[in-house]
Amino acid sequence: MSLVLIAEDEEALLEIFAEVVEGLGHRAVRAHNGEEALTLARTEPPDLVVSDHMMPRRTGMELLRALREEPHLSTVPFVLLSAARPVGREEADTFLAKPVDLSSFEQAVTAALRSRTPSEPRPPGHGAMRESRPASGAAREELINWVAHELKTPLSSARLNAQVLLRKVAQRGAEAECRSAEAVLRQLDRMNQLITSILDAGRLSEGKVELRTAYCDIVPFLTEVVSEWRELEPHVEFLLTGTRDPVLVSFDAERVRQVLNNLLSNAVKYCGERKRVELGLGLSPGLAVIHVRDWGAGIPASELPNIFDRFQRADDNPDRGHGLGLFIASQLARLHGGSLSVRSSRGEGSTFLLRLPLRH
Template identity: 65%
Template sequence: MSLILIAEDEEAMLDIFGQILEDLGHRVLRAPNGEEALMLARTERPDLVVSDHMMPRRTGMELLRALRADERLRDVPFLLLSAATPEGRGEADLFLAKPVDLNTFENAVLRMLREHASPEATPPSKAREKHAESTLDASLREEMLNWVAHEIKTPLSSARLNAQMLLRRQAEATDDERRYTEAILLQIDRMNSLVSSILDAARLSEGKMVLRPETGDLAAFLRGVVREWGELQPQVTFSLKGAGERVELSFDAERVRHILNNLLSNAVKYGGESRRVEVGVTPHPGLVVIEVRDWGQGISAAEVHHIFERFHRASGSEGAGHGLGLYIASALARLHGGSLSAQSTLGEGSTFSLRLPRATRA
């Protein structure tokens, strides 16, 4: 049994996190703000700190830095949670965005406790040291976006965790009861997706989104993405072409994954009866082209020129989506110095092409 300190100013979230951790067999200390959390940590050294970021009387980042400055507490692992994207979050041992999935949260806690207990625990990364040097100089606009994220996503996170706990305990429930709970989870996830998309669109339009590119093997990355989608949608046949050899590229994996997830989601959604999606990668001297193709309903020639506009929804979408997915995907491609385009024929399917620049060797 480990001692875990939770810092969270939302009472509902504090209660549900405490219940989850106690169900795992741990002893829990609860603090409604960062200052009280620091006092509790100094009174009784915890084995793990789980903290929200946007709290009164000391934010999560301020709590983390106070713990790191204390010789007795500097090695305590720190799990930071936030609906916002706080500067310096890489200083924490792990960052999870709200709403937090129940299994993801439990696995993160167990893994951090296990790694901390091991004599061969992973040392602080260079990335964390680099983030430690960053400054909290966010503009008023960014602060407002973070405030909106916190105020909307925090209750969504609480609702999602409670619904997941309810579903877990419905072993003897009727099919209708489980279906109602699953419907609640689905709608919560749709609301969260909408909020995330609105925030991303706002940050992109204001030039606030910053890429964190790293050089890696794009082919291996694509194999992982396609494999995940195959597991997520087993009724659809996903194929990958051109990824047999290493394709070295500098890219922000999180943002490129966001682009591909949008394209693959649309390919599944509008793929018609073929239930087939093909992903291809073609390296060129100056760029790499990733294509996502389906054989579904397609897009009319008049409409294809508008699909990357904000709030545009394709005809026949029957109200699905919020009209921001392709706008954000296109903006992220441009942020990489690349582009996103589409070719489509009604009744024959669509092909989306993501072009990413490739540094040429001198």
């Protein structure tokens, strides 16, 4: 049995995290703020620390760095949780974005405990990526992080509890209750997507989104994206077309995946009876051109000039989105030094084109 120290200032979330950890067969020690967590770690060194970031009296990142500075605690695995994206989060052994998925949380705890081996103490600030910001910019970023924390923390608690409930009723074979729990989860996921989109739109407008780019072949990445969508939407035919030769592009995989997921999600929603979506890769001078095509109803010509504006949708159905996805996708394309455009005709479907600069 391993000792897991959990630091979380929201009581409901602290209890569900502890319940899950204890359900895995480990002992959970609870801390309500960063300072209390540090004291408990010094009193009884844990095998793993799971910590929220935005806490009183010491943030999760401050707790992590304090532990790394103490020789007998410097090698303790650290799982950082946050609704925001704190600077330096890569210093943690694992980072999980709130709301946390139950299975992902269990896997992270199990993997971190398995990796627990004695090693040389880490130097203070190991892996840190420091940033300097103007005071006003830092204040805005702090406000965005606070909003993310205040909205996503109760959402994370509700989602984890719903997942635990679903697991319990499924074990009893209660189909009606399972359907109810699944419906709750779907609505919580919609809330999470909306909150994430609002926060992303705000960060993009303020110029606060940072890219973590790498030069690499984008072809395997696109193959992986299509494979994921084939599993997610088995009733839709996903085609992968274009060059299979290596195409080196400087891109942030997480953010380009976000763009493509938005385009593919829209294509699935609007693909009509043909149930076919195409993801293709081509080349033009200095650019990799990725297209997402559907053969649905198409977009009215009157809507095309404003399709990438905030809160714009191709129709008035609120169930089809909140009108921020294409704005965010377009802004992320620009952040990469590329662009996002669309061609569409009524009755013939739509083709979105993402252009990314090639490596020189």
